[in-house]
Amino acid sequence: MDTTDVVIAGAGPTGLMLAYELRLAGVEVALLDGLPARTGESRAGGIHARTMEILDQRGLLDDLLPQGRPIQAGHFGGLPLDFSDFNTRYPYTLAVLQSVIERELDRRATELGASVQWGSPVTGFRQDATGVEVEVGGPEGSRRIRAAYLVGCDGGRSTVRKLAGIDFAGTDATVTGMIADVELADPPAQPFFGQRGDAGDFSAVQFEPGWYRLVVQRHDRVLERGAELTFEDFRDNFIELAGTDFGMHSPRWVTHYGDAARQADRYRVGRVFLAGDAAHIHYPAGGQGQNLGVQDAVNLGWKLAATLRGNASDELLDTYETERHPIAARVLHNTRAQTALSRSGPHTDALRDIMSDLIDIDQVRQRLGLMITALDIRYDTKADHPLAGRRVPDADLTTEGGDTRVHALLRSGRPVLLVLGGNDVPAIPQWHDRVEIVTAESRTDRWTIPGVGDIPCPGAALLRPDGYVAWAADDPTTAGLVEALTTWVGAPA
Template sequence: MQRHDLVMARGSTLSFENFRKHFVEIAGTDFGMHSPRWVTHYGNAARQADRYRDGRVFLSGDAAHIHYPAGGQGQNLGIQDAVNLGWKLAITLRGNGSDDLLDTYESERHPVGARVLTNTRAQTALQRPGAHVEALRDIMGDLIDMDVVRQRLGVMITALDIRYDTNGDHPLAGRRVPDGDLITAEGDTRVCELLRSGRPMLLQLNGNQVSSAQGWLDRLEVVDARSRAERWAVPGVGDIAVPAAILVRPDGYAAWVGGEPEGDGLAESLPTWFGPAA
């Protein structure tokens, strides 16, 4: 049950003592809070730019979208914008990218931003006072008791269910590559550790070799590794068999996934994302 008197009128002044008083009423304690540096309140100024690119101008982070801070999604959203755009700009500045590659920044990230605005608006609506919203919160509370609902909302708010269009049928294609435990010639490592160079990577797993990447070795790191696990957990999908090879973008998403060493689509994926062969 939401207390109507806890919802402050627009333009009212918030004091720390007032905040602490209401916090104690809700939580039973103030957890020792004291000496705030800054006290304010905020509304739901949800906005999104119509476009993320106009010629040589790109928008990302708070310049592209702002929303109610429900779920703490803003930082993740902005960082992923920047990483998505950053590697595409880098490849283009090195002479291997194109306008088509730069256009994928907007086509990939604009829908993600729109979805965050949608789910934060829904959470804002659930926080409003009134009998109708209280009834809706009760129903949502019952639904969230269900595992399938919690999992669906969890992967959405954490952005772990994002899937970009990479023209691949494999369940991992276009998704974030799991941070699996690997063994390389240099020793034990993890997928995320291999991404530190910021370069595209062809990850060849469990003895499989991909020969059709020879024309891209000037900009592509090739890593041979063995997976400690036979299956990887993919949020929003479930467990999948560790594939033979993965073409990993610098932002950690799979541009191509091969079930077999020479799986269909690699020859098309390499120039699409990383330019023509040398």
């Protein structure tokens, strides 16, 4: 029987990101997928600012950015949202196909030793007090892998979730969305999201030179998940709504999906976890799903690594569900609202007119935009500083080694104690082997928190590996810091 630290079921963006995180921390991983090979298909078509920040924190963004196209906006139910004034280095949506992201994450995870085992579906598991015995199928017969933990990143029909007996409650589909990746002989002059017709809405966005993603959304017309959708069916539906097919031809891929919204009632059963679509599905309104999964993986990855190293207690793993479950619930809530806002008819037309007026108010636009981009997330902490629980701003810094920025300090995936303004480093000798201590000067004396505003630059901040602030203080002492270190880094040595 093979052994490893963590078995990951599913090699999509969530599973690949988790594998990268764990290998970066030196954790052994078995990355399994039931498919015979990667399909090259792409349900998701973009990433938002917070996901770009997370990829940047790990040095994974530079190679990806040139392969996408910045779109200087997002949308809420098809109503445009301007992101350009959001306090981030990436105030836009990056239009990039899921297949491109998978290719880049696969390459980087493989470089760290986490190559995908294709044709290897998880078919069963048994767990006990010390680990999980995972049954794996395949063309050469079944085999078993013994691991400390199993993580199901195996999509909305997750085998791991079903085997774990986790309920997946929610609402059934009322809408059918149709996607075709095609070439256009007569493309539109500008990309557009959610342009409305009498019976639904339609979109056209260019992702790669010469290739466009066309989307049709039909309300109150539900196709079963396994039903076939031909290119001719897609073209007929698109023409019915748009009045033209833009000369579409040479389809790469045609598929359909619905607006069923479901969430696992638990993200953890003992040594088994769920992440990504295995934990939550929803309509792809606002392009939040892939972002949600990648951020699940980064939240869970460093916690698993800390626990496996023996630094953290099992209670740290419970914070994965308490932090991420409400975030996904919020996404399901706002995508249901966006689906309702996209319906046709005079009642929805009136609602959209009012919403358009409201979105012109900066506070409303920012509230919706920061939710869609996940820049407004604040996890619960016991610290009362305005930075505590929020993602740390990517401020420019000067250190003894030269100029840098905050997010670049997180490349190693380790916690960072950042001490600023010439303050003394708090005395924490019991954690020196687990925390990187950086002294620096911030090149601005005020930091901007999205949705809150400017605050004075802190005297010190403890940064979790995922870029969220575990503790901060204007006048750094060990008050509160020891408790934060014990909670998020582990008991003193």
